[in-house]
Amino acid sequence: xxxxxxxxxxxxxxxxxxxxxxxxxxxxxxxxxxxxxxxxxxxxxxxxxxxxxxxxxxxxxxxxxxxxxxxxxxxxxxxxxxxxxxxxxxxxxxxxxxxxxxxxxxxxxxxxxxxxxxxxxxxxxxxxxxxxxxxxxxxxxxxxxxxxxxxxxxxxxxxxxxxxxxxxxxxxxxxxxxxxxxxxxxxxxxxxxxxxxxxxxxxxxxxxxxxxxxxxxxxxxxxxxxxxxxxxxxxxxxxxxxxxxxxxxxxxxxxxxxxxxxxxxxxxxxxxxxxxxxxxxxxxxxxxxxxxxxxxxxxxxxxxxxxxxxxxxxxxxxxxxxxxxxxxxxxxxxxxxxxxxxxxxxxx
Numbered sequence: 001x002x003x004x005x006x007x008x009x010x011x012x013x014x015x016x017x018x019x020x021x022x023x024x025x026x027x028x029x030x031x032x033x034x035x036x037x038x039x040x041x042x043x044x045x046x047x048x049x050x051x052x053x054x055x056x057x058x059x060x061x062x063x064x065x066x067x068x069x070x071x072x073x074x075x076x077x078x079x080x081x082x083x084x085x086x087x088x089x090x091x092x093x094x095x096x097x098x099x100x101x102x103x104x105x106x107x108x109x110x111x112x113x114x115x116x117x118x119x120x121x122x123x124x125x126x127x128x129x130x131x132x133x134x135x136x137x138x139x140x141x142x143x144x145x146x147x148x149x150x151x152x153x154x155x156x157x158x159x160x161x162x163x164x165x166x167x168x169x170x171x172x173x174x175x176x177x178x179x180x181x182x183x184x185x186x187x188x189x190x191x192x193x194x195x196x197x198x199x200x201x202x203x204x205x206x207x208x209x210x211x212x213x214x215x216x217x218x219x220x221x222x223x224x225x226x227x228x229x230x231x232x233x234x235x236x237x238x239x240x241x242x243x244x245x246x247x248x249x250x251x252x253x254x255x256x257x258x259x260x261x262x263x264x265x266x267x268x269x270x271x272x273x274x275x276x277x278x279x280x281x282x283x284x285x286x287x288x289x290x291x292x293x294x295x296x297x298x299x300x301x302x303x304x305x306x307x308x309x310x311x312x313x314x315x316x317x318x319x320x321x322x323x324x325x326x327x328x329x330x331x332x333x334x335x336x337x338x339x340x341x342x343x344x345x346x347x348x
Contacts, residue, residue: 001113035167039094039105045154045176049313056086059154062107064092067123069100069160098165103158104213105174110151123213130258132223144221148322149228150256153179155215166218177215177312179259186233186320188250195251197232199275201282202253204290206266209258217261226255260311266290272327286321292321297336
């Protein structure tokens with residue numbers, strides 16, 4: 001009798017195991033404990049000049065949207081931030097039903113500080129707008145200004161992804177593009193005279209303060225970006241390094257702007273206003289389209305890269321302009337990110 005009971009018990013155990021394996025297509029998922037499909041999202045930021053994933057080091061905030069691919073309707077969203085994003089192998093759970101989805105993300109601290117993402121239920125309305133102030137002195141520029149070091153803003157969108165019904169864990173990648181750029185403008189006096197930082201005004205104008213859900217430019221007003229830092233600097237490109245803290249023959253301004261686009265027309269303008277003659281009008285030292293100067297740094301080394309990709313990968317520009325006597329710009333060459341760029345077209 002005992003022998004028969006043992007045989008029956010073993011047959012029952014084997015039968016139950018067969019049922020379990022059949023229900024999961026012959027696979028056991030110890031981490032989930034059942035046979036349901038699980039979806040997880042990883043984020044990657046290698047759209048940079050090092051071609052390496054900088055997500056753990058640069059991105060500290062993520063808002064992810066899951067959008068029904070057939071209707072464009074936002075069916076789920078989640079926000080995560082802080083140290084957990086720096087963890088090795090960070091991934092976000094995506095608790096949606098099987099189906100086809102677009103995944104879209106606004107990331108970086110900037111999308112909650114320097115920019116505002118529209119609260120929407122449809123993907124086409126998930127645009128992101130630069131927070132701006134208004135200054136009546138801007139006149140024809142409509143008065144929209146930005147004077148802060150913008151928080152980093154990143155965008156990602158992956159379309160028509162299939163979330164299958166098969167059990168197991170399914171992974172999806174969202175690749176990010178950085179939308180904020182730091183522009184450092186340095187004026188260096190060639191005659192050796194000292195420059196006063198309070199006598200120079202810097203600005204960059206562009207219509208790039210409103211981004212669509214696909215990261216293209218949305219119709220917007222002209223934005224005037226002004227420096228969040230202006231300081232005297234020791235000139236060392238021509239005269240050599242100096243240990244004298246009063247040897248201030250250069251002025252440096254730092255500005256942060258939104259995404260630079262080929263379709264845009266950003267313009268850099270520098271004006272001089274003598275403190276000794278406060279009633280005199282400002283003098284335009286230089287006024288140039290910024291985009292050709294950014295692309296001039298591309299050079300032959302990145303000739304196989306299209307221009308928009310270069311603008312998206314490079315997020316920092318250091319531009320040195322040289323002044324002659326009388327505050328005249330010497331416009332036959334400049335330095336960009338420490339490389340000398342000879343200007344073929346001085347009317348840029």
